[in-house]
Amino acid sequence: MFKLTSLNLNGIRSAATKGVEAWIAATGPDCICVQEVKAQWADVQGRFEQLAGLQGHFHFAEKKGYSGVAIYTRHAPSEVRTGFGAPEFDAEGRYLELRFDTPQRKFSLISCYFPSGSSGELRQAAKFRFLDLFDPYLVALKREREFILCGDINIAHREIDLKNWRSNQKNSGFLPEERAWMTKLLSETGLIDVYRRLHPETTSECYTWWSNRGQAWANNVGWRLDYHLATPATAAHARTAAIYKDQRFSDHAPLTVEYEFGI
Template sequence: MEVPLFRLVTLNLNGIRSAADKGFVEWAAQTGADCMGVQEIKAQADVVGERFTKVGDLDGHFHYAEKKGYSGVGLYSRKAPSDVIIGFDGGEFDGEGRYVETRYDTARRKLSVISCYFPSGSSGEDRQAAKYRFLDLIYPHLLALKAEREFILVGDINIAHQAQDLKNWRSNQKNSGFLPEERAWMTKLLGTEPGHAGLVDVYRRLHPDTTEACYTWWSNRGQAYANNVGWRLDYHLATPKLAATARSAAIYKDRKFSDHAPLTIDYDFKL
């Protein structure tokens, strides 16, 4: 079997300790990943430092939320980065632990891998308003980043972009995660028209027509997982040059570490 040049995984853990109890650490160690972005670690430095600074031979870099048991992201990497950037807005959302970026810069190339956790607005109007504030801040940040370096952002975006990205799209058009304003934001992020960001949804580049097999999140209510009533909320968003090197994508469902499934994409480039 041909070994990929760069394997990148993303997974919302919904609590790193809970995921570890379900076998996440052992699974992560044998994936062959070069980098792995994780979201919703729901733990602070003391807990992570004791148990989770490494998975396999990958070293972790983390952005912790100020509030205990809330949010938090990590990015595990086989290769030592040239720099690590923690946070992006210097305010509200940095306090929630939502962004960690590892850089792998050389004399000939500037390249970043980012693990990011977008807010959910499903708990009420206040959090939906916060989600819109986040989208308003992250968009120009990514646009500026794209102007100076290649990058892949992985994470739980908490938006299903198109009808093919969730099972019950008709009944969810007024629900957070599939609101017209959120979907329009994604369209602008992925658009190539003037003023649009021009990023690439890498999974959709590889699998433009996939429906039920694309889901990465299932509600814990009812029999959503058993019946595959899911949403595609977890993404690889890349600059076009890196996206063009993507060779294969896989959503792992053999074991369940959280309410999300890991998304792995293999790329034909080296860090």
């Protein structure tokens, strides 16, 4: 089995103070894809280069204390790629791809942090630009290789993916255009939303993010924003998917999927 976790840390230093490394050690994933590292190399060096024995690889944002993604893995990649060729978003540290290629198989693990548009119109416009660029990139990538994209996608795809869907239809993360983009991506590329493949109708147990405002966590007023998106042949090997909520390392919960294959 290959155990793969995705988690938005909302700051690696903050998550570390809340016990995330001990949790990784206890649960023993083969790989964990993280988003919102909110650090630079100087902050990581000598402290977060490894977590619980897993080796880290990073794509930092140019802006300090902002965005950034990483992948911690027990397997050495054959290639590390940072960015997907879009200068505006590559500067924000949003895409990291580890390739594990053999003569028999081309396979990638991707950690990706989609932009949020919740702060206003300018960031929502940036989010739409990101979606417009990222769709053809994933289409082309799928033609070349198997992959699993883990990340905070910042889109709740369906009504069952958030608590208050009626009142959020004009809010970023559940806009009709965002949801249509997700539907188009899955239908045209054939990528599989792995959690939904295993849990097609789950509602309140599917949430991975809760606002820090009010009593969202206490009342489970959440959103499903974190995903594993996999090419069909890889998704077919998914056996279990679980969201861990017994501890809080950030405003997101870890999503772990076990796949019946090796890399």
